[in-house]
Amino acid sequence: xxxxxxxxxxxxxxxxxxxxxxxxxxxxxxxxxxxxxxxxxxxxxxxxxxxxxxxxxxxxxxxxxxxxxxxxxxxxxxxxxxxxxxxxxxxxxxxxxxxx
Numbered sequence: 001x002x003x004x005x006x007x008x009x010x011x012x013x014x015x016x017x018x019x020x021x022x023x024x025x026x027x028x029x030x031x032x033x034x035x036x037x038x039x040x041x042x043x044x045x046x047x048x049x050x051x052x053x054x055x056x057x058x059x060x061x062x063x064x065x066x067x068x069x070x071x072x073x074x075x076x077x078x079x080x081x082x083x084x085x086x087x088x089x090x091x092x093x094x095x096x097x098x099x100x
Contacts, residue, residue, distance in 0.1 A: 028053065 030038070042052045 038052055
């Protein structure tokens with residue numbers, strides 16, 4: 001039950017995945033075909049069933065992790081090679097010019 005695990009003090013009955021990410025127990029019913037396909041895929045990828053299900057949910061919901069930021073940076077690096085960032089000495093000068 002979510003309420004029971006959630007109300008306990010940290011570490012008492014709550015599993016943690018990765019660096020202190022709390023995991024809540026959730027029961028899911030799968031068809032026999034879904035389970036066979038998941039088992040085959042997790043065997044190929046060397047993952048646990050729970051990791052496969054979390055990955056699928058993340059893909060469905062859209063991840064909100066730094067990995068997406070890294071992917072975005074990798075995909076956009078060098079997109080504007082002629083873009084110039086003004087030097088720090090120009091910051092005040094440009095600010096005064098804009099306010100006028």
